[in-house]
Amino acid sequence: MEDNVVFQTYALGKAYKKFKALDAVDMTVYEGDIYGFVGENGAGKTTLIRLACGLIHPSSGDYSIFGVSSRQDGIIEARRKTAAIVEAVALCRSLNALENLKLHAKLVGVIKSDEELNEILNNVGLDAKAIEKKKVGNFSLGMRQRLGIAIALLSNPKFVILDEPMNGLDPQGFIDVRETILRLNKQGVTFLISSHILSELDKICTRVGFLSHGQLVKEISFDELHQIARKKISLRIKDADNVAILLKDHFNLKEIKIDGDFITIYDTLDVNELLKYIFSKGLNIESITSNEETIEDFYQQLIKGGAR
Ligand code: ATP
Numbered sequence: 001m002e003d004n005v006v007f008q009t010y011a012l013g014k015a016y017k018k019f020k021a022l023d024a025v026d027m028t029v030y031e032g033d034i035y036g037f038v039g040e041n042g043a044g045k046t047t048l049i050r051l052a053c054g055l056i057h058p059s060s061g062d063y064s065i066f067g068v069s070s071r072q073d074g075i076i077e078a079r080r081k082t083a084a085i086v087e088a089v090a091l092c093r094s095l096n097a098l099e100n101l102k103l104h105a106k107l108v109g110v111i112k113s114d115e116e117l118n119e120i121l122n123n124v125g126l127d128a129k130a131i132e133k134k135k136v137g138n139f140s141l142g143m144r145q146r147l148g149i150a151i152a153l154l155s156n157p158k159f160v161i162l163d164e165p166m167n168g169l170d171p172q173g174f175i176d177v178r179e180t181i182l183r184l185n186k187q188g189v190t191f192l193i194s195s196h197i198l199s200e201l202d203k204i205c206t207r208v209g210f211l212s213h214g215q216l217v218k219e220i221s222f223d224e225l226h227q228i229a230r231k232k233i234s235l236r237i238k239d240a241d242n243v244a245i246l247l248k249d250h251f252n253l254k255e256i257k258i259d260g261d262f263i264t265i266y267d268t269l270d271v272n273e274l275l276k277y278i279f280s281k282g283l284n285i286e287s288i289t290s291n292e293e294t295i296e297d298f299y300q301q302l303i304k305g306g307a308r
Contacts, residue, residue: 002030003067004030005028005064006029006031006033007028008064009028009061010062010064011024012024012051012061013059014051015060021044022051023213024061025215026216027219029192029207032188033191034181034185034207035192035208036209037195037211038197038198039210043196043213044213045164045211049084050086081158082157083153083160084152084160084163085148085160086161086163091144093135096134097121097128097147100151101120101121102114104151105154120150121150123187124146131143140173145165145169145177146176149165153184158188158190159189160191162181164196165177165193166195178203178204182204202222207219207221234262234288236263236287237285244256247263247277251267253267253269254266
């Protein structure tokens with residue numbers, strides 16, 4: 001196994017009676033990743049996270065954290081370097097952020113000074129001084145979510161698992177949580193984050209795993225994901241081979257495919273410019289279509305394809 005693997009599953013499965021909530025999942029989270037784990041409601045996201053946290057046990061397969069199998073004794077030590085927010089963190093509404101953090105530090109046996117705790121708050125974008133007098137009961141959902149992350153950070157984890165951290169957030173809360181994740185990631189924290197909405201994660205993830213009906217249908221990198229969201233122009237024209245050469249030279253096209261009478265161009269080229277040029281050359285087009293496959297389209301197709 002490579003050294004830089006933080007979390008890995010090997011044909012991991014979880015069945016509830018005969019129902020396979022998770023079915024032979026092979027996934028790998030590398031050091032430095034913000035791994036987005038996307039799937040529709042009931043896809044098995046929480047099941048995988050609960051397995052990773054040791055809250056439930058696999059029915060089949062296995063997983064490792066920092067290279068230690070869930071069946072080895074060392075898993076307890078490996079879990080110490082891991083923190084997870086599976087459900088909403090229990091917060092005391094009548095206390096302020098620092099007092100809540102202190103309470104949780106006591107609960108998990110972490111000793112930290114007020115200064116250190118305030119530093120954690122600042123690190124998740126909660127201005128410790130400015131919110132000193134504010135009770136958590138008056139926090140927005142985004143603030144509570146970031147306080148939850150602050151609590152998860154008490155043990156200085158290297159790997160943080162978040163189950164649907166963007167759920168129910170307003171646009172500002174969403175931006176704040178996203179920035180917090182990016183900031184911590186820059187400081188060396190690896191993330192595994194689930195969501196049922198791909199667009200929540202596609203801007204921050206280094207990699208995305210698509211889960212559908214308990215199966216990991218695809219695992220792709222950020223770059224691959226953004227390649228998908230490119231514009232595609234297809235045209236049907238006689239003498240496609242020669243026309244393609246003309247277009248390639250004139251528009252300096254990087255990717256152009258020819259299939260019989262069809263030319264497919266992958267570029268952000270303006271369709272009107274293309275048409276103008278073709279007509280200026282006295283060529284006749286039989287048909288032209290232009291579409292931008294969004295990441296969401298891709299996701300929907302994957303989910304359909306992956307459905308049992
Ligand atoms: P959501 O986004 O709705 O939380 P999810 O992707 O997190 O969905 P899971 O909670 O992992 O999905 O559930 C996967 C499937 O397993 C669902 O069909 C769910 O009903 C089922 N399931 C989960 N826990 C149990 C359980 N304890 N007993 C029986 N079935 C369960």
